Amino acid sequence: MTRWRGRLAFAIGAAALGACVAAWPQGEPAPDAANGKRVYLEVGCFACHGRSGQGGAYNYPAPPLAQTRLPQEAFKTIVRAGPNEMPAYPEPVLSDRELADIYAFVRSLPGPRPARDIPLLNVTAPKEAPAGSRHE
């Protein structure tokens, strides 16, 4: 019984490990969000999409990229094509590797915080000014 359980645990572990290995293309290093940040700043994405990927309106409304829900392939296609007012970034300017790193970076950005988590927006005015602070 114990031996059977051990084997089962081993099989599940091996299957999980196999799934991880299979999900990641062989020989390719894992995306590097820190390098993605560097490239994002270097090639100018930040000018339109903001340093925190919050989006902007430099020359035309640029959508937020933080926490993008676009699949990586769609993200890549858009960046390569440069829709409307966005410049296109072809392979010589931005490699697939760098693009994967940028994708990892923008996915790692926290995105907007709810208003209730921003202390300044939750200050309630004091009911009465403290004594001595009134200007008559």
Ligand code: HEC
């Ligand atoms: C000159 C401004 C500008 C720069 C620089 C720029 N973009 Fe954009 N980007 C835009 C605009 C404007 C759009 C919206 C285009 C449209 O009308 O669909 C956009 C759209 C996108 C989208 C689609 C987002 C969505 O949710 O629809 C992605 C992804 C994107 N940009 C990534 C990037 C990346 C990565 C870089 C840097 C390599 C970059 N952009 C540089 C202006 C810019």
